[in-house]
Amino acid sequence: MAERATVEPDTGSDSGPDSRPETGPDTVIATRALTKRYRGGQLAVDGLDLAVPAGSVFGFLGPNGSGKTTTIRMLMGLIEPTSGTARVLGQPMPRATRTVLPQVGALIEGPALYGFLSGRDNLLRYDSADPTADPRTRRTRVAAALDRVGLTAAGSKKAKAYSLGMKQRLGLAAALLQPRRLLVLDEPTNGLDPQGMREIRSLVRELASDGTTVFLSSHLLDEIEQVCSHAAVMAQGRLITQGPVAELAAGARGRLVVTTPDAGDAARVLKEQGVADVVVEEDRVTGEPPDDRDRDLAEVNAALVSAGVRVRGFGLERASLEDAFVALTGEGFDVAG
Amino acid sequence: MSRAEASEVSGVSGISEVSEITDVAAGSGTAEVVGVRKPSVLWTLGLLRNELVTTLRRWRTIALLGVLAAVPVLVGIAVKIETSDGGGGGGGGPAFVSQITNNGLFLVFTALAATLPFFLPMAIGVIAGDAIAGEANAGTLRYLLVAPAGRTRLLLTKYATTLAFCVVATLVVAVSALIVGALLFPLGELTTISGTRISFGEGLGRAFLIALIVAASLIGIAALGLFISTLTGSGIAAMATTVGLLITIQILDQIPQLHAIQPYFFSHYWLSFADLMRDPVYWDDLLRNLGLQGLYAAVFGTAAWARFTTKDITA
Numbered sequence: 001m002a003e004r005a006t007v008e009p010d011t012g013s014d015s016g017p018d019s020r021p022e023t024g025p026d027t028v029i030a031t032r033a034l035t036k037r038y039r040g041g042q043l044a045v046d047g048l049d050l051a052v053p054a055g056s057v058f059g060f061l062g063p064n065g066s067g068k069t070t071t072i073r074m075l076m077g078l079i080e081p082t083s084g085t086a087r088v089l090g091q092p093m094p095r096a097t098r099t100v101l102p103q104v105g106a107l108i109e110g111p112a113l114y115g116f117l118s119g120r121d122n123l124l125r126y127d128s129a130d131p132t133a134d135p136r137t138r139r140t141r142v143a144a145a146l147d148r149v150g151l152t153a154a155g156s157k158k159a160k161a162y163s164l165g166m167k168q169r170l171g172l173a174a175a176l177l178q179p180r181r182l183l184v185l186d187e188p189t190n191g192l193d194p195q196g197m198r199e200i201r202s203l204v205r206e207l208a209s210d211g212t213t214v215f216l217s218s219h220l221l222d223e224i225e226q227v228c229s230h231a232a233v234m235a236q237g238r239l240i241t242q243g244p245v246a247e248l249a250a251g252a253r254g255r256l257v258v259t260t261p262d263a264g265d266a267a268r269v270l271k272e273q274g275v276a277d278v279v280v281e282e283d284r285v286t287g288e289p290p291d292d293r294d295r296d297l298a299e300v301n302a303a304l305v306s307a308g309v310r311v312r313g314f315g316l317e318r319a320s321l322e323d324a325f326v327a328l329t330g331e332g333f334d335v336a337g
Numbered sequence: 338m339s340r341a342e343a344s345e346v347s348g349v350s351g352i353s354e355v356s357e358i359t360d361v362a363a364g365s366g367t368a369e370v371v372g373v374r375k376p377s378v379l380w381t382l383g384l385l386r387n388e389l390v391t392t393l394r395r396w397r398t399i400a401l402l403g404v405l406a407a408v409p410v411l412v413g414i415a416v417k418i419e420t421s422d423g424g425g426g427g428g429g430g431p432a433f434v435s436q437i438t439n440n441g442l443f444l445v446f447t448a449l450a451a452t453l454p455f456f457l458p459m460a461i462g463v464i465a466g467d468a469i470a471g472e473a474n475a476g477t478l479r480y481l482l483v484a485p486a487g488r489t490r491l492l493l494t495k496y497a498t499t500l501a502f503c504v505v506a507t508l509v510v511a512v513s514a515l516i517v518g519a520l521l522f523p524l525g526e527l528t529t530i531s532g533t534r535i536s537f538g539e540g541l542g543r544a545f546l547i548a549l550i551v552a553a554s555l556i557g558i559a560a561l562g563l564f565i566s567t568l569t570g571s572g573i574a575a576m577a578t579t580v581g582l583l584i585t586i587q588i589l590d591q592i593p594q595l596h597a598i599q600p601y602f603f604s605h606y607w608l609s610f611a612d613l614m615r616d617p618v619y620w621d622d623l624l625r626n627l628g629l630q631g632l633y634a635a636v637f638g639t640a641a642w643a644r645f646t647t648k649d650i651t652a
Contacts, residue, residue, distance in 0.1 A: 101485035112476030129484035131376035
């Protein structure tokens with residue numbers, strides 16, 4: 001297993017891994033050693049210390065079965081933690097559900113709707129379940145939420161006639177019935193076509209610019225990279241890393257890529273120059289650049305040329321979040337934990 | 338939005354779940370547009386209103402009520418055909434059936450006696466069994482809870498709706514029977530079981546009282562069904578279990594060797610509603626019935642609450 005490297009968010013203190021995460025007003029979600037063991041003995045979440053800074057778009061990454069949804073359910077007060085604490089908007093969950101949850105919009109494990117009700121009636125029902133929602137403004141707020149996700153025309157249709165993408169939009173609309181301080185969106189672009197995904201992403205950005213903190217779980221790494229300012233990575237119930245996306249991606253070093261017709265010679269020279277993990281794929285030779293930072297890559301290139309290797313391309317491939325993830329977990333992204 | 342407000346509210350509701358009702362009462366009727374909104378007493382009833390409307394508008398509910406309304410029609414037509422041949426018909430059949438030809442009002446009593454052992458409690462079992470399990474099955478339970486409906490409030494809402502359905506279902510049978518009785522048979526003064534005669538108006542009053550007693554007889558199975566509903570994530574399983582228990586209890590109530598425990602069966606005193614047609618009314622079994630229903634509501638209501646408020650919602 002990769003060792004745990006907890007990157008503190010920029011608002012956090014320089015506390016060590018065993019001290020309490022920052023729970024000040026700038027932290028919207030803070031968990032401390034949050035653990036859930038299901039009755040069968042299966043450990044779903046193991047000692048999670050999560051800190052989501054206010055105003056961030058926080059990506060929550062992890063393969064299927066890594067404990068993301070269990071974590072979200074504990075944050076929303078649906079599941080009682082086995083041990084540890086979770087604070088949302090500064091208050092303990094699940095004890096403070098009544099004061100916290102009206103300020104939180106949530107989409108958990110896909111939308112769930114009453115098929116026999118129209119889209120509009122679904123939203124009216126969810127809104128009436130909130131004791132802080134004013135019934136006098138209910139219809140206008142429902143209409144506004146439908147409009148925001150582009151479902152105004154389909155609002156009177158029975159929800160069972162909705163496509164998966166429409167259901168997803170209606171679920172999002174339910175999360176947007178009130179102005180929220182925190183939005184928890186579990187796989188919000190699931191089932192949407194590319195156009196719908198773009199719309200949701202721009203909606204997320206729009207909400208974030210209004211000051212809403214967005215906690216977004218996704219299995220789409222490029223989505224996290226495009227939308228999120230911060231991210232956390234889970235694997236097998238444990239938090240592997242968290243922090244600003246730029247730092248996470250920077251954590252994984254890029255790979256040196258040399259394109260050449262003399263692949264064999266190039267590989268030999270690169271190894272001599274201290275390049276590790278050299279891989280030859282036809283006319284592409286890749287490897288990890290030498291560790292010592294002061295060694296200029298230009299010298300590596302010069303060594304190649306002076307050894308008579310004909311170089312077509314030479315460069316450093318930027319590390320993506322996916323590289324960071326693979327480096328951290330040592331496994332492919334779609335492998336179940 | 339002010340964070341001072343947030344911490345202030347947290348101080349009020351620090352005791353959480355238990356202090357729900359006082360907490361709600363503490364909230365004022367107005368809420369800020371932005372920031373922490375406070376719950377209002379009146380607004381918390383919004384869920385109950387929505388639940389009642391949603392339940393009664395469902396096709397399934399309408400179909401159940403339709404079946405219940407059809408029973409008095411069938412009984413009335415059967416009696417009409419039977420007696421039009423001139424044959425008086427012997428005993429047997431549900432209570433009061435032999436008196437229907439003299440007075441249509443008796444069809445109300447007959448119809449209630451015919452539906453109480455099975456049709457009415459089965460309909461209640463469907464509604465109560467589906468109450469929580471159906472929401473869990475559809476996944477809508479998690480969205481109601483994060484709305485946040487509050488587990489205690491949701492359970493109370495579901496139970497209140499089930500009880501409202503008990504009243505509606507019983508009244509549907511009674512009203513349907515009254516209409517069919519009035520159309521097919523003469524109305525007028527009627528004879529009580531004790532042999533005295535009472536006016537049609539008073540008879541109508543007693544019929545209404547009987548309908549209420551029949552509705553109250555269903556309180557027990559409603560609580561039992563709600564409890565079963567909190568145990569499973571499958572609406573069908575909860576409905577089937579509740580109806581299965583109903584049938585089992587009815588059978589056990591017929592076995593003489595079990596007479597020692599039979600007074601504790603929720604259905605044991607159901608047919609005591611006929612005692613309202615005595616003059617004077619014989620209250621003993623009626624009160625025993627109501628007490629037993631209250632006991633079931635307390636025991637299984639508490640069990641349902643204990644289960645539902647501590648349950649992990651994974652559906």
